[in-house]
Amino acid sequence: MEKDTGKGGINISFDELNWQYSLDDLDSFKDLTHLINLALQKIRENIPNSVGYFFVLQPEYHEYKEVVREGKFSIAEDSDLITYLAIKNEIINKKDIGSDVFFKSDDEKILNFLFSKEMGVNVIIPVVYRFRMLGFIAIALKDRDANITKEEKMFLKLLKESLKVSLFAAILIDKRFHDLLTLVDLSRKMEGFDTYEDVSDSIVELASQVVNFDRGVFYEYDPLSGKLCPRSMKHLEDLPELDVGQSVSGCIFEKKKPVMINNIKEHVFFNEINREKFISFSFISVPLIASKRDFGVLTIANSKRNEEFSVDHLYLLKIVASVIVDVLENKILYQRLEKSYFETVSSLATALEAKDKYTRGHSERVMHFSVGIAEEMNIGRDTLREIKYAAVLHDIGKIGISENIITKPGKLTDEEYEVIQSHPEIGADILSSVDFLKNAKEFVRYHHEKINGTGYYGKKLGEFPYEAMIIALADSFDALTSDRPYRKATHPEIALKELKKSVGKQFDQPTFDAFIRYLKKNNMVRQSLLL
Structure with a gap:
């Protein structure tokens, strides 16, 4: 010893x-x-x-x-x-x-x-x-x-x-723990995305949070064309589409097996088939494949000899790809359920309007006007989607109102007017059980509010969702420019002059101005119109 x-x-x-x-x-x-x-x-x-x-x-x-x-x-x-x-x-x-x-x-x-x-x-x-x-x-x-x-x-x-x-x-344990925390954080971040498109557009950025690399691309598979189309990239631009089996990424997608190569020049097969210029030294390519759908392939690359990838990098990227596939599948399923429910409820609103020739198509027109106003005001995509849903469903609560009151040609009595005033609350209740409509239902609830506090609930500007005012303006404009039992439709420019009187009372100036810009862009009023 x-x-x-x-x-x-x-x-x-x-x-x-x-x-x-x-x-x-x-x-x-x-x-x-x-x-x-x-x-x-x-x-x-x-x-x-x-x-x-x-x-x-x-x-x-x-x-x-x-x-x-x-x-x-x-x-x-x-x-x-x-x-x-x-x-x-x-x-x-x-x-x-x-x-x-x-x-x-x-x-x-x-x-x-x-x-x-x-x-x-x-x-x-x-x-x-x-x-x-x-x-x-x-x-x-x-x-x-x-x-x-x-x-x-x-x-x-x-x-x-x-x-x-x-x-x-200790270094290995520390790295594994750090990797685990990163993956957990990544999973939470992905669950925060609202749509399949949000996830797809962020795949390369998500991968870069786990593995360092110079350049990367996620090719999304298009089953209609049979092509792999660049969807999200890092330090790359203007990449061409690939055929399945073409170049490194196309080959990995076709074989459905992840690959890590350090120094592609020394690998005869991949060096021979490579047509992706950004793959000049080391690369990892991982297919994103689900049981019933092929989403695409993620390829990352390093160009420097001292920045080779390791088995750990491949392992982490495979885990990330697996999580991304699960999230993509969930988003597709959720969006299908969302679309199905929206179409079902919308069909109820359409059926309701069909009973009255004067209101037929009203909700769809209000939706287009509302979305147009919101786009002019540069409102974010998520809120834009909620405005779209709320606008098309804004009168869904009239399902709970007697048809005799809804279609009455003459003036409503005080009792009947009180009943009709309940339709926003009924509409919000109908939508309250649907998670993706939790914000939209509030827009429905308050779409008859006025900024001076004289609306159905007596709320003033700042006390109800701003988006509800957008729908209220679109609703009022369509009501004025549509035929009613007691009057003919008003010309759009005359309707705007009438609505201008309500600026500062029912609507604010920026929303009204945005609506005018939208109407002019779509040639619904004269470009020279001054109000």
Whole structure:
């Protein structure tokens, strides 16, 4: 058994030394930070008046970062100092480094900082495992002899050996935990998307949150044309469509198996078929395939030799692709259910209008006007969709109103008017059980409000959804420009002049102006019309 000198100069085995310095404690680490703190604590206990700095490899950033003080200082992986430490792989004194001609001027700046009064490093201990330096410990000796004793050197030698496997495991655990958190966050983010299109347009951006790469593209499969069409990209533009089986991405989609290649030039098959110029060195290509649908293929690439992909990257990208496929399937199903429900309720509104020739097509026209106003006001896509639903369903509550009242040709009595005033509330109740209409139902509820507070509920501007006012304006315009039992339709320009009287009372000026712009764009009123 190998022997060495422990405390008191007695020759003992490495196992006994390990016990003597309590280095078995290092095996109890919970995570990377905990392991580093344990190691630094052992240094403080066994080397008096010392301060330790632990630098750990950050593979994604190609640098060694000082961990405990949250990256106060970092050193590039390709620096001469890192190469020197990895080659030497032994405890190194300040004087040995200072006298070595190995270093260039750039590394002198690093050394000057390490040896400065701020850090005051005297000893560096590299931790190398499987031919890669996982990190190194820099130790500053304060208010004492700048040289470590023989016993301290033995302790550091043993610490270095004890840390190798533990540090490798801790880095791996830390990375896996970080990957897991990233994937969980990614899943939440994807669930926040409203539509299939939202997810498809974000696939490359989502992948970039898990794996670093220079360029990437998601080709969406179009079953009608049989083509792979670029849908979302990173640092790419104007990519051509691919046939199934064509080039790298087309081949991966056809074979339905993910592939990772580092240096495509050395791979005869893929180098021969490659027609995608952005794949010049390393790439990962993953098909997005569900049980009943082929969505497409995601291909990412790096052009630099020092940024090769690893099996970990392939593993993560396969998980991301799997999650994306699940979300895409759910969005398609949800959108089908949403469309089905919307069509069912819309058909009820259409059936209701069909009973009265004067209101036939009213809801559809109100929908077009409302969407037109909203687009002129640059309202977001999600809200635009909610306005569309609310507008076409704004009178759905009239299903609960007697047909005699709805179709009455003459003036309504006070009692009848009170009944007709209940249709927005009935409509909101009808839509209340449908999750995707939770905002739209409020637009339906308040589409007879006026900004001066004289509407059905007596709400003023700011007390009811702004979108409800858009629908109210569209509703009023269509009512004026449609035939009624008691009058003929009003000309659109005359209707606008009439509605202008309600600006500041029922509608605000910006909404009214947006409606005029929409009507002019669609040639429904004269371009020269002034109000």
